[in-house]
Amino acid sequence: MNIGVLKENSALDRRVALSPAGVQALVASGTTVYVQRHAGSQTLFTDEEYRDAGANISYNAEEVLNRCEITLKVSPPTSDELAVLEEGQALFSFHHLAVSQRKTIEALLERKVTAIAYELIENEQGDLAVLLIMSEIAGQLSIQVAAHYLQAREGGRGILLGNIPGLTPTSVAILGAGTAGRTAARVAVGLGAEVTVLDKDLRRLRELHTALPVKIHTAIATSYNISRVIKYADVVIGAVLLKGEKTPHLVSEEMVKQMKVGSVIVDLSIDQGGCVETSRPTTLNDPIFIRHGVVHYCVPNMTAAIPRTATSGLTNALLPYLQNIGERGLEGALRMDAGLARGVCTYGGYCTNPAIARAFSLKPKDMNVLLGD
Secondary structure, eight states: OOOEOOOTTTTTTTOOOOOHHHHHHHHTOOOEEEEEEEEGGGGTTTTHHHHHHOOOSEEEHHHHHHOOOOEEEOOOHHHHHHOOTTOOEEEEEOOGGGGGGGGHHHHHTTTEEEEEEEGOOTTTSBHHHHHHHHHHHHHHHHHHHHHHTGGGGGTTOOOOOOOOOOOOEEEEEEEEOOHHHHHHHHHHHTTTTTEEEEEEHHHHHHHHHHHHOOEHHHEEOOOHHHHHHHHHHHHEEEEEOTTTTTOOOOOOHHHHTTSOOOOEEEEEGGGGOOSSTHHHHHHHHSHHHHHHHHTEEETTTGGGHHHHHHHHHHHHHHHHHHHHHHHOOHHHHHHHHHHHHHHHHTTEEEEHHHHHHTTOOOOOOHHHHHTTT
């Protein structure tokens, strides 16, 4: 089994799909690994480290793709990468196909590529196994980002994200009580902020309410409650996720107009379209814009801002699946692991994810049928 690791476009993503430690573990189990030259440069992992771990260094993406049955990326594939893929190859990445251009899924289907999305792979408990650790990182990072952009020089209100004696604490509203939202709440509470978390799932809110040592405010995520809470918030964290689907706009433009001048929105949901109507994707090189006096930070896959931590976390989550594939082959691993199979978006020229198929008016095909189960 040959597994390849591509270099990301550093203007969009500074991460790499596998660390040298991950390479060493795969090589030790009998897998041959090809890593594109300078793939880890933005994470401070050198080619020498990858070579010492047992990887073969390839000089361009085409060489990696031509040599490997399975290729790993972080960001969705570019048009140039799609053009080189051949029938029967598998491509792991954060695909986010529900909000991609139609030409992307058409290329995957036409070339009969097995596209496996990190954001859809599940573990035995039904959690999104790979996305889970990225969400933990993003949740923590979102509060750091919000604290930075609250500074006056960045267009913010000129306030500290926290609490000091004699002053009203900063108000943080978090939409979504999933992994990212819970982590953001924990960090914000630790800084002394007044935190309100909104979610449609009362069970999640109850668990969060009792789990934190400092009490927070919780509310059901209705339009009324969202409008009321964010009107007074200094920071709004959008942490809404629907598996494989485009995120609905829970915060309307009219709600944004009612927010404080200099307040900050960090829309973690931008990977799937964003949960704030005024959000639009930004980049690490140009991460914010101001609309209606509100600072918007909307960087897709924002964990690319801390690529070394994100790469190590991604490697930890991916490694068990890759080792299973190395041992059993891709089809064998998909048959054995239903959670991995749920990460498959396209297979053999068919779309296998119902939510993605709906987004493009395609007829989905059941993976069990395609695998012959």
